[in-house]
Amino acid sequence: MTRQEKVQKRQQNSSHAIKHEARLSAFARSLLREWRKLGLPQSGARVVVAVSGGADSSTLMLALDELVQSEKLKINPIVAHLNHKLRGKASDADSRWVRGLAKQLGHQVVTAAIDVKKRALRSGDNLEQAARRARYEFLTKTAKAKKAKFVVTAHTMDDQAETVLLNLLRGTGPDGLAGIDVTRALKSGSDIVLTRPLLSWATRADTESYGREHAIDFRVDETNADETRTRVRVRRQLLPLLKTFNPKFVERLAHTIEILREDNLALDAAALRLLDLSSDQHQSGRNRRPTSLRADLLRFAPPALRRRALRLWLARVRGDLRRLDSAHIFAIEKLLASTSSGRLVELPGQSTVSRKDGLIHFHAAKSKGRART
Template sequence: MKDLLAKVRNQNLFSTGETVVVAVSGGADSVALLDILTRLDTERLKLIVAHLNHCLRGAESDGDERFVADLAARYHIPFLSIRVDVGSFAAAEGLSLEDAGRQARYAFFREVARRHGATSIALAHHMDDQAETVLIRLLRGSGGAGLSAMAAVGDNMLKRPLLKVTRAELERYLNERGLNWRTDSTNADTAILRNSIRHELIPLLKKYNPKVTERLAATAEILASDEELLEQLTDETFSRLARSEDESVRLGIASLLGERRGLRLRLYRHALCELRGDLMRIALTHLDAIDRLVASSRPNASLNLPDDLRVERSYDELRFTSVTKPIEQSWEMTISGEGSYPLPNGMTLSVQRLPRPADLVTGSEKIAYVSAEAAPFPWLVRPFAAGDRFTPLGLNGSQKVKELFINKKLPPHERSRVPLVFSEGDVIWVAGVRLAEKGRVKPAADAVLRLEILEITP
């Protein structure tokens, strides 16, 4: 047990006295994680247990929620949970259950962190999970970034303290500590790719190398280090060669041809990611097609990519843009107090004064609570415009609203539809996307204003 605690402590993932949201499903991994974090005495972490009920297994899911609530109570740790119909969410968004569940969980965990001033979200992924992820991405086709799999320190406060710990070590730890856990019945369903890899492929691979899990995890760690170096090179080269303007990214043909092919492909990826926010549905065939466009003897040509992305060559310049142009909207509305306000873009903003709820986590980005004292009326509501800035809740410095949209993977043609709510000239809410620090509800507040935006998507 001491060795396992040392593996976690020696990574120095947490600061002394830090507030940490611990994602606890009730399974063996997360139960072990919670217990380990409570035993990091020198760090004196302030823990919050967060649990999302996926509503996929009926009474079993409800039992998991009660189990985690009781577990948190035994440790005298605050407990927050939410119920999300992941099945309906997956069907509505065209996602797999696994992807829908992941999106719902991470959105909830980040909301809990924002509301409670947490600076880390602890996840229970371990070495076996890492090995499975490498194999999944290898089978689906992936480069160095994908095969790097999961990082101990990820984006948006995510921390994975158990990546150097195996599943077997965790189960030994739980048994030695006399701790119980819940078992998800769907974990045995080999129709699910990850389960098939866990129960069928990895046991087969262990016949060739008994330490295949460790080797796969080590490979991911090596690739992650290489990827960090390559991304730094790409960022520096992109900053030197690229120009971003008017919802487009431009690169000089001569400059591109002066770089090696591997770096050129990374520059194309970087340009597309900056424009859209992710690289979903962008494959090597698309990057190869862009590279042929650059090397072509034709001075003018174009290429259409998935999701309305377009690459155009015009003489000595390569331009990345979106086929679907934003529909410019120009309107303003004054909000004088409580009520329901139909907006000119077809949405409706509801404002209601309520006693301060015990929990400010709404479970929906379309609903928010703001302070009536910090954000006095009248308010101004208008569409997003280029150059708008705000201070996100929980942060000190300002951020471009456009950067928020990129991080949220909101396509350019949808951005001008998003209303911004202003009080005293400052943004208090990027409606349906992110709260601002300006409207923060303080613990002593007796009442709050509940905001809801309807029909946030086209």
């Protein structure tokens, strides 16, 4: 091939690529930019996509399909849908709709059903908490079964704004103000990555607009109009009111959250260093989760770092921070300031923290059914 022929071929390939790119929707192009920015796999990977049938998740799936069909992404999307059994026949219809969408697009689909209401009664969680736990357990199980290392959900900037406003209303600290993570481990210690590629740039209006442009009849969850639920009132009353002060409130809040998130990362690094220094040296050499910490180093640390280090410690030794709040952290701080041994702080789940010999000690709850001697 001559030099001139090579130049002409490159020009033809470039022209073809430009035309191919132009056929992508604006939403798909934005998703591709974010996908690359997050360093997500562009070829050869299996990716589980959580799809409820609503506008946000269905738009994410359809836009990913655009990118796969155009060969901008050479990945294998797997549609995952959990029926929460909360809306009777409507929930079953959602499942059928998602299976139909996956079949139409030619992608694998995994569906399951769980009675979330019964689960909530057993666990003591509210419905929203029980549904969320069930959903992420299902996504974890699906990813493992399909040998996928990435799970994608369709949280938008509106979800981020709602979450932060709810946290403010309930009372929160820096973690609550930093909102939802864009990327994190699906489960503590897991190598499966959970990512939300719409969170930092897409609004609910964007996903609904995509549906109108592509004539997609998304499923509608009528509970999203139930204003007895606090999140729904935030969505339908508080956010519209805030937008009368600033029409770009959701976008501006997202920018603020990103700044807070970066500050949080710096604080976490400092708190981890404090936690490492405070770990009982007799344990730290053989145990990555020391159950005892030096009271003196923690007592004289800056309060913000001390509280963050205590939260990190409790997350490690308990496995999570479920049902822990600031009152428990403040109680442990009082324990640090105490000069007497034998005092206890009771934590949710029947675990405790005590002070003895200049250390604070975590004691896990005793296993039920343990044989008596």
